[in-house]
Amino acid sequence: MKTFLRIVAGLIVLGLVAVAAIAFLPIRKTPPNDQLAANYEVPAGQGEYTMRLADCAACHTAEGGEPFAGGRAIESPFGTIWSTNITPDPDVGIGGYTLDEFRAVLNDGVRRDGTHLYPAMPYDNYRKLSEQDIRVLYGFFMNEVEPVASEGETTKLDFPFDQRWGIRVWDWAALSAPGFTPRYDDPVLDRGAYLVETLGHCGACHTPRNAIFAQAATTGEDATFLTGGAIGGWSAPDLRGPNSAPQTWSAEQLKAYLASGRNDRSAVTGEMSLVIAHSMQYASEDDLDAIVAYLRHIGGGGGDGTQPEPDADAEATTELLASADPAMELGPRLYLDNCNACHFTDGRGADGVFPELDGNSLVNASQTAGVIDVILNGSRLPSTQSRPADLAMPDFGHRLSDEEVAALATFVRSAWSNEAGAVTADDVARRRGNAGRPQDPRS
Missing domain, CATH: 1.10.760 (Cytochrome Bc1 Complex; Chain D, domain 2)
Structure with missing residues (x-):
């Protein structure tokens, strides 16, 4: 019994030593710069343009929500992380942040109150931002964004991932030195x-x-x-x-x-x-x-965009589908019923309208969630400045069972020149009704 108590006491001491050591880990923080007031002026359009390239809205604007008011669910291996309000609201946003405090969020993942952010915030990339871009972003959020007094959902991960002090250890192990260094002559x-x-x-x-x-x-x-x-x-x-x-x-x-x-x-x-x-x-x-x-x-230089000629397997799939043989297996029959009108028997779709399925990276991915979700829930192209039509693929989850979705996905992943693995009905059941799938918030 005494030996057991000594072991427990030793583990407690070691744990306390580890916690104390963590408090003094030499995190590679960005050195402070001068403090700028919230009225820092940004050249017209530069702040919004930099924000666009940094893609801040995609995470910090919830579907149907106010711009940058947070509330978007971000799925992680450890649970759901909710994005925060980054409008200049002084109470629940970042309205009270100085430039140094704003920089610490981007570069070091540390909030004004000293709380360490979960690395769903890509500060391991943003820590290499130029000082000019940090100042431009600061000026944009302080002067060009409307404040929104909305706190939204609070991130609540299960133990031990709710212990944010542990992120300090992660930062020490994961983060590289701050700052971007040009390395090309070009x-x-x-x-x-x-x-x-x-x-x-x-x-x-x-x-x-x-x-x-x-x-x-x-x-x-x-x-x-x-x-x-x-x-x-x-x-x-x-x-x-x-x-x-x-x-x-x-x-x-x-x-x-x-x-x-x-x-x-x-x-x-x-x-x-x-x-x-x-x-x-x-x-x-x-x-x-x-x-x-x-x-x-x-990657070595880049391709020329030439579409490869169909091989024997691709031609065999095309011939199978073109035959419309009633005796064909469930997968190809489901393809003819649900997919053929847009993606055609050769799986090559229509240029700029319906994507190719033959050789498609989503279809051939080792993770099957993407292709399953698209079959179940459909997909919509974003409306863009150069291509404003927001074309949509319908959802088939309401008309196909888990077994049928699995058969269709398995067929597509092995059709033409594709060589990806099978999808099971259990795979589909796990994805059906997945509320975390991304949507275009402006659709």
Whole structure:
């Protein structure tokens, strides 16, 4: 018994020592700068443009809610995190923040009261923002956003993830040094790197996570950066591998996709719909060109957009569907009944209208949640400046059972040149009625 008590006492002491040590961990914080008043003036349009590229609205504006008043649910492996009010309301927003306090949120993930933010806020990317962009964003939110006195939902994760002091340990292990350093002789590539790695925080979704759920890399110098991730069970595709969009599409196709959410090969759905709707459609021609150039560069050069000729498997699927044989299996029969009118027997859809299913990254993703959700709930393209028509795919969840959705998804994932795994009825049951799926808030 005494031995047991000594062990317990020792563990308690070790625990207290660990907590004390955590309080003194040398976090790589951004050094303070000068304090600016809330009336810091921003050149006309620059604040809103920088906010658009930083994609603040996608997370901090709830569907049907006031701009930047928070209240959007963000799914994480540890539970639902609710976005906060970032309007200049002095009580529940950020109206009382100084520039230094605002910078600490963006760079270090620390609120004015010293509370550590959950890294659903991409401060591991924003910590490389330029001082100019931080000041521009500060001026925009303080002077150009209407204050909203709405506190919204409070994040309440289960133990131990509700212990925010533990985030200090995560920050110590996960965060790199602040600040962005240009590394190319080409200013276009440097601008593209800054937009992708920092302001646009693309790696937050498109880079795999390591054992502590930090981004495995935050710059293109690391070969794992932008090699694919997952968000809310959906796949965020690889952006630099040999079969990725930047390495198979032409520069013009990639630019059209970013600007409008569609091209002659594919169309956005899921979280990327929000990125296009709130952010990328507002990017300048020069910034779009810089992003495209950088993405193609880090993957090895980029593709020419030539669509591969159908192989024997693709032709076999097309012939099967064209035959309309009543004896065919359930999957292809469901495809003919529900999908063929838009995506056709060859799975190649219609340019700029209905995306290709043959070779589609969502269809072939290792995570099946995306393709299941689209079948169950439909999808709507964002209305953009260059392509205002918000085309919609209908939902089929009301007419197809779990078994039928599984059969249809399994067929599409193995049809033509696709070689993805099967979907089960249990997979569908887990996704049916998923209230956390992203929607276009302006649809």
